[in-house]
Amino acid sequence: MQNIALLFTIIVFVLAFGLLLRVMFRIVEYCYGLLFDKPVFVHFCPFPKKISPIAIDFLTNEFTFYNNLSDKNKVYFEHRVARFLDNYQFVSRDSFVITEEVKVHIAATITMLSFGMRQYLCNVFDKIIIYPSVYYSNLSKQYHKGEFNPNARAVVFSWEDFQKGFDITNDNLNLGIHEFAHVLHHQGMRSNDISALLFARMYTEINEEVSVPKVREQLIASEYFRIYAFTNQFEFLAVILENFFETPLEFKKQFPDLYYKVSLMLNQKH
Template sequence: MEDLIIALIGILFFLGMFAIIIVKSISLFDVLYLHFFKKPIYIHFYFKLKKLNYQDERFIKDRFPFYNRLKPKQQKFFQHRVIIFMNDKSFEAREGFHMNNEVKLYISATAVMLTFGMRDFLLPAVHKILVYPDVYHSTINDAYHKGEFNPRMRALVFSWKHFLEGFASDRDNINLAVHEWVHVIQFNSKKEHDISASIFDDTSKELVKLLLYDNIRQRLEDTKYFREYAFTNEFEFVAVLVEYFIESPIEFRQKFPEFYAKVKKMLNYNFAGYKKSSMKIYCFNFI
């Protein structure tokens, strides 16, 4: 009996060491792959996929062209991530706002859209999401806000009126939800140490450095393409550029291909399209 116990302990020790070697090898290969190809070796890997019910998926289809461009297998990944994300966050209504499942879906799907090219998507920098019916008074700077991210409280705040306005037009390059979620990703990428966070943080710095080139600065001054708020600071610059990347990728790529390429690398997907006759046709490709 004693010999059997020793043998079992030996087997467990061997299996444990083997598992550690495998994990270390995968991590090393991941780092090497990132070094040579500048992207994660894999993004989606799940043991069991969760699926949205018919009504929830229809809600996503009706509001996110992004989702409709995905392949069926990728749509399953998207659904799974939305469910996991919703369950991970606390949603709280303020000032009489009615919180329901569709509000949670809309907010969660926006975050999942922005992180769909990233392996780690839960964004632990945010724990709770507060929703007001309209502009609200913020204690951060004693002013009225439409939305904000409070890293100390791990809270993301939205005015629902302005959240919806951001999705009402897909050509004005102003989207409150996208903008604020990008701020969360920015903060998260500086605190976390996963592959996707490193790519986002490093590439966002490269993006800002492009402003040092005289020819690019001259084009910025001549075209005035990006709205003035983009030049408030480097964090707002990146957030605004992602709004343009999502809402008008073709024009963005044509006017500032250098910036477009960096945003594409940051998010790890290519959101480009073209016009044919009077119909807008977009194509979505993973890189």
């Protein structure tokens, strides 16, 4: 009995000590985030998952963001793509054929947006629905190219329009980035991990800045962001992330302060 009691005491102590360390780390990281506007660390995967040769070929030949990474970060990127493919369902509509390249392209897009965040798997959706082209929504009674529907826990794409977003790389129109920006927004404002907290803080600062009439007038007058950005706060964020990834040098040149805040929000620079 004494041995059992001792073992039980040791187990309780280890669990309590582990919990204490976790709480202390969260406090330290929160303070670190306040000081340096980034997590203590982002990538940690001692046993990274692999993706198929087909996936590697696609990323190498078709995905510029991946090719600009260091060899070490390419391993992290591949790991995250593999994890995405394992965790989300892909659903075909109107007889669209979902190939491995289709899946990898979609997974790579959200991996690109969230690559500076430690918590990169979002729990606000669980499936990707893909139509061959523009589709009619029975909910909105309108035709759509894509949408994020948090109630249905789904991100929906017209594949034709998703591809167009990557065919022209500098027009600041990218359906995949736009809809996944809505996902990150929804996730970032509801989660409490360090990346989400930093996202929410920078998002608040951005909204405060662009709500100033003079700043808003300058943004509109520049014609750098398409007018749809000023529909509401949600669309503004989605549009500026399209610009951030497609024309980062022009973004930084025209609006350096806003660019800096977006880079902090995503923990990324170009």
